[in-house]
Amino acid sequence: MVVEQSLIETTVGVVDVGIANLGSICRSLHEIASKVVIVRTPDQLENIDRLVLPGVGAFPVAMQRLRASGLDSGVHVFAHHFQKPLLGICLGMQLLADIGEEHGRTAGLGLIAGRVRRLKVGPRQRVPHVGWNSVSAVGDSLLLKGVPLQTDFYFVHSFVFDVVDPTSSIGVCDYGENFAAIVRRANIHGVQFHPEKSSFAGRRVLKNFCEYC
Amino acid sequence: MLKTRVIPVMLWKRGTLVKGKQFDHARNVGTVLPSIKVYNSRDVDELVLLDIDASTLGCKPRFLEIEWFARECNVPLAVGGGISSEDHVEQVLRAGADKVVLNSAIYAQPELVRNASLQFGSQCVVVGVDYRFVGGVPTCFSNAGKVNQGTRVDQWVKQVHDLGAGEILLTDCSRDGMMCGYDLETIGQIVDSVAIPVIAAGGAGSLDHFLDAVIISRADAVAAGSVFHFTEITPRNIKDHLAQNGVPVRLGVSL
Secondary structure, eight states: OOOOSSOEEEEEEEEOOSSSOOHHHHHHHHTTEEEEEEEOSGGGGGGOSEEEEOOOSOHHHHHHHHHHHTHHHHHHIIIIISOOOEEEETHHHHTTSSEEOTTSOEEOOOSSSEEEEEOOOOTTOOSSEEEEEEEEEOSOOSTTTTOOTTOEEEEEESEEEEESSGGGEEEEEEESEEEEEEEEETTEEEESSOGGGSHHHHHHHHHHHHHHO | OOOOEEEEEEEEETTEEEEEETTEEEEEEEEHHHHHHHHHHTTOSOEEEEESSHHHHTOOOOHHHHHHHHHTOSSOEEEESSOOSHHHHHHHHHTTOSEEEEOTHHHHOTHHHHHHHHHHOGGGEEEEEEEEEETTEEEEEETTTTEEEEEEHHHHHHHHHHHTOSEEEEEETTTTTTOSOOOHHHHHHHHHHOSSOEEEESOOOSHHHHHHHHHTSOOSEEEESHHHHHSSOOHHHHHHHHHHTTOOOOOOOOO
8 A cells, every 4th residue: 555655735624414424534634634623613614625425424404504604605605706616526426416316406605507417327227326336537637646547446325426527527437328527617626436445546536636636 | 348346345343353144243354554564565456444343333434543444444334323414424434434334314304315425426425335135125234134114125225326326235144254156146236236336245155146246136336244254255356257258347556
């Protein structure tokens, strides 16, 4: 295992939506960034250089909890107004959308135009899409810098992000249909896979976020 | 393309790693934390960690230990044993597990499957189904294979599937630890009856056993314990063998 010798001088905030495990993402980031802070209230965002919005769980529950803590507008101000780097992971990426269709329709953070809908499945296709699947970069991706083509990442999801602007999807994965595995609009990034669970390749993605985004 | 997963299953009892035969005669095969570190450095696809004592003793999941283990794990970790409430599910996920394995408790309260999947997403709800043949019919057993639930496996799997289970971890108790090969027939039947991934477990002892479960029974993932404790076979050997036979697997990258 390649151990990074020096930490990147940056303070990374990790949003605690209250339903996801933060242990593995925080531990991964601790090996990369000089400071990692768990963010539970909007005022904590002030001293943070870059923000990770992780997520496991259901779209409406996560949005409800973000709204309850005021972090919905906090994240919006951080990424949209201050233009600081934001990385949504899995459900956290889906929350960047305008609308989610999981258990009814719920408004998302509206940071990248699009909607989150159920995966379209073929006859022998299973949902959720669970496991290791390869990601093809579309154009240049800062997050995939140094990552070989067609590297496998770990996915666990039943819903996918349909972006309105096709240039927002900068990495695709094939599971019956091609769906957005990496989205980006300016300083706002999202990955459908779990970098914190994608072994060495996932570490590289997180490192790239801390270094280049 | 989605890869077929190879998953080591670690059985855990009062702090030590154990492995038995046919869900009995558990013997000590090491400690959990170093094993997780080794699997992790070998870049395995996923790990399953089951506390085989908790349900029988009626204890809660050991959240603190789970947290220690999860911290060492850079690949997906599914944790089971003693999970009998939504609160347990939440605490196990908070401790760092990516998925919970529900088993004994849900026979009495199947709604836990629904509630857990509604609240945390079905992708993190694995239902462990342990079975033995009773009168020629695969029948569900709970509490580490000791209590006959009298339910047919196919009916139970359909029920938990409808309740929102995200994956099925299907284990034939009588093949467990015997390294005689998987129960290909039952696995194939269950795979065909549900639209969620099925992880085959119980009986793997050779490279071809894994291949059979994937090719013949169409399992989405293959799990094993003894083969990793008692033979020289590694997850990577299995994946190489699967790849040579045309099965898409993740061979990993070195960065």
